[in-house]
Structure formats: structure tokens, C-alpha cells
Amino acid sequence: MGTLTGILYACLVAYGTGWYLGKWNGNFSLLLFLLTLVTLAYWLAERFVFLPRRQAAASTLATQDATRRAELQRLGIQQVDGNVEEARQRVLAQPWWLDWTAGLFPVILLVFLLRSFLFEPFKIPSGSMIPTLEIGDLILVNKFHYGVRLPVINKKVIDNNPVKRGDVMVFRYPVDPSIDFIKRVVGVPGDEIAYINQKLSVNGQPVPLKALDDYYEEHQRSYAKQFQEDLPGSGNGAGAGAAGAVVNHRILVDPSLPSSYGMRARSFPGSENCRYTAEGVTCKVPAGHYFMMGDNRDNSEDSRFWGFVPDENIVGRAFFVWMNFGSLKRIGAFQ
Known part of the structure; x- marks a missing residue:
């Protein structure tokens, strides 16, 4: 032995x-x-x-x-x-x-x-969620917020809270499910999401933006334009764009880049629900899927590029930074 x-x-x-x-x-x-x-x-x-x-x-x-x-x-x-x-x-x-x-x-x-049913640690590997989450943030993911899933096969056996717009969610990358991604939910089933001229709309309603002080990106050693985005968080499906609580969060946008920077029509499950133009993209979110975007809008590979996230790929809801060895002030909950 x-x-x-x-x-x-x-x-x-x-x-x-x-x-x-x-x-x-x-x-x-x-x-x-x-x-x-x-x-x-x-x-x-x-x-x-x-x-x-x-x-x-x-x-x-x-x-x-x-x-x-x-x-x-x-x-x-x-x-x-x-x-x-x-x-x-x-x-x-x-x-x-x-x-x-x-x-x-x-x-x-x-x-x-603990890891399968309660909380899972996750390290932020890229800058796609700046300014909400920075590279090196060690976060906790609530595994039971959206329901209890069997480990390994990820099959949901007990339902819990619905996915809402504004949630920061960890999920298995649809292109390669062995990789975990983290983005913000901007569209739930039935929503029509448009990102045109670097402006987000939900079900035909523009999402309000408020200019903030420029954000200093330490890894890039440069300043970026920062805005507060007031995303409608509650309500599901078409017509619910302005209903319910609003999720206030910060985003970065680079006005110097083309409106459809990096975006082009491509094939992915449900791609027939999307229309790409020189100004951006408009997508209708199919049943059982979600539209995800990074808060660092011009530095994020997200649903604009590879499509929708199916419900079975959900890992959990991210909610707390428990450590950043480069900046202890990062510790705490985030929106």
C-alpha cells in the first residue's frame, strides 16, 4: 500500500x-x-x-x-x-x-x-472588472445564492434567488468551460441589450451615466474616464428595464476608441439574436441565458464578443474582497 x-x-x-x-x-x-x-x-x-x-x-x-x-x-x-x-x-x-x-x-x-455548496475563493486575473475589482483581488463567491448545484456536474438541484441585472457573477466560460470568468450581469432572459456608441440600453431604455473623476489605473500607469452607471437591477424580461431597484456601479470608458471597438459578427450559440453594426451591437437574450459585460468596457472580452452565458454555467455570485496583498484597503464588500 x-x-x-x-x-x-x-x-x-x-x-x-x-x-x-x-x-x-x-x-x-x-x-x-x-x-x-x-x-x-x-x-x-x-x-x-x-x-x-x-x-x-x-x-x-x-x-x-x-x-x-x-x-x-x-x-x-x-x-x-x-x-x-x-x-x-x-x-x-x-x-x-x-x-x-x-x-x-x-x-x-x-x-x-464548503467550496462546493457555500463559498469558493477566486482570484481576479485581469483588468476587465476595473474599477469594481482590481487585478490581485481575492474574492469570495457565494455558491448557494442562485441555488444549490451538484459539484463537478454543476446541475442545479435546489433553486434560490434569481439572477438580477447588476450582479457580479462567476461563471464557466462558454467557449472553454474549464476556465472561470467574472463579469457583471446586464441582461436577463427576455431582455434586449444594446451597446451603441459606448452607451448601454436595456429594453430600449438608456442606462443613466454620471461622469466621475478620472480613475488612475496603477497597472497601466494612466488615467481613464470613469462614470457611474445606474443599471436597473430588479425585474425580469422585456419591458422590465426601468422597474425595481437600481444598481449603482462604476465603469471605465475610453471615448477615443471606435464605438464598435473589437466587436464583429461571429458565430456562437444564439448569435442569430444579435445584430452588429458600425455603432455597436444589439442582442435579445434567449431563455435560460444571460448577457454579461465587464465594468472596464473597452478592456473586456464578454458577451459582446462570445455570446450568452447559459444558466448551467453559473458558478455563483461574487460579493466580497477578502484580501489584496498589494492594497489592504481593498478588503470589503462591493456593488
Whole structure:
């Protein structure tokens, strides 16, 4: 078993190294699920096979020692050398390959349950959500906000809150589901979303903008035009554009860029619902899908480029920055 455990750990190290070096895309949810199953198997084997065997061997050792001492005492020998308790503890001790498998099962199980059903940490890898989220922000994602989903297969089994405009959501990238993306929901099923001349409209209603002070981008070492966008958050479907609570959040826009910067007609599921012009794009959001955009409007690959996010790709709602090692003032909730 020690050899088998060594082989398993070697495979784990090789997989993690290749993942870190970018040789292949890893699936942490699947990896954690497999680690939980493997350590569970070792834990069950330890509880019902290996530990009883060691306990039986320790009991036999103690019985043999007691028999030996009784026989020596019968022969008149009172002083007997040897400490059987020390030998018994060595027999009962777990071998290394059980310490590093069965011993880790409770911890891995706890992490698996917390990450699968409650909260998942996520690191912001790019500047597409500046100024709301900056590169290096470590955030928490609420996994049960939109409903309980089975890990690995991501199938929803219990419904919860509906997705609303203005939510900052983590989802599996439709082009490559092994990659997680984070963007803001600007369109829910039934909405008509237009981004024309760098202005957003929901169901024919322009989303109000208010100019703010320029934003200094530390990674770019430059200033960017910053606005407050008042996105209608509640209400679902066409005609609900101006209903319900408004989500106030900041965006960046570069007026010097063309209106349809980087956008062009392309093929993706539901692309027939979109119209591309020199001024921008207009899309009708199909049932069970969402239209996502980054707050850094001219530096974000989002639904304008690769289409809609299906409901089954949802990971959870992002809500809190728990650490940024470069700027502790970043810690806190965000809109």
C-alpha cells in the first residue's frame, strides 16, 4: 500500500506541476472530488481493516508479554526486562501512507463541502472588472445564492434567488468551460441589450451615466474616464428595464476608441439574436441565458464578443474582497 500511495502522490504532483506550468487546464472541482473519494477509501480501510489489525497485533503482543511475565514469576524471577508498552505503541502507530491519506480525509471533506455548496475563493486575473475589482483581488463567491448545484456536474438541484441585472457573477466560460470568468450581469432572459456608441440600453431604455473623476489605473500607469452607471437591477424580461431597484456601479470608458471597438459578427450559440453594426451591437437574450459585460468596457472580452452565458454555467455570485496583498484597503464588500 505504501508503494501505491507513493504512485498516487507522484501522479498528483505531476498533474499539479503541469497545471501550474500551463501544460494543460486543470479542473480543481473534479480534482478535489477525486481526492475526497480516494482519502475516504483509505479512511474506511483504516477504520475497518488496518486499525483492527494493528489493535489485534498490539493485543496479542500484550497477552504474550503477560504470559511470559507470569511464567517467569512462577519460576521465581521477579525482575523482568523490557517495556512492552513502547512496543505496543509502535505497533498501533499509523504508517506514513495512512497519515497522508486517511488522516487528511476530514480536512479534505470539509474543504470540498464548503467550496462546493457555500463559498469558493477566486482570484481576479485581469483588468476587465476595473474599477469594481482590481487585478490581485481575492474574492469570495457565494455558491448557494442562485441555488444549490451538484459539484463537478454543476446541475442545479435546489433553486434560490434569481439572477438580477447588476450582479457580479462567476461563471464557466462558454467557449472553454474549464476556465472561470467574472463579469457583471446586464441582461436577463427576455431582455434586449444594446451597446451603441459606448452607451448601454436595456429594453430600449438608456442606462443613466454620471461622469466621475478620472480613475488612475496603477497597472497601466494612466488615467481613464470613469462614470457611474445606474443599471436597473430588479425585474425580469422585456419591458422590465426601468422597474425595481437600481444598481449603482462604476465603469471605465475610453471615448477615443471606435464605438464598435473589437466587436464583429461571429458565430456562437444564439448569435442569430444579435445584430452588429458600425455603432455597436444589439442582442435579445434567449431563455435560460444571460448577457454579461465587464465594468472596464473597452478592456473586456464578454458577451459582446462570445455570446450568452447559459444558466448551467453559473458558478455563483461574487460579493466580497477578502484580501489584496498589494492594497489592504481593498478588503470589503462591493456593488
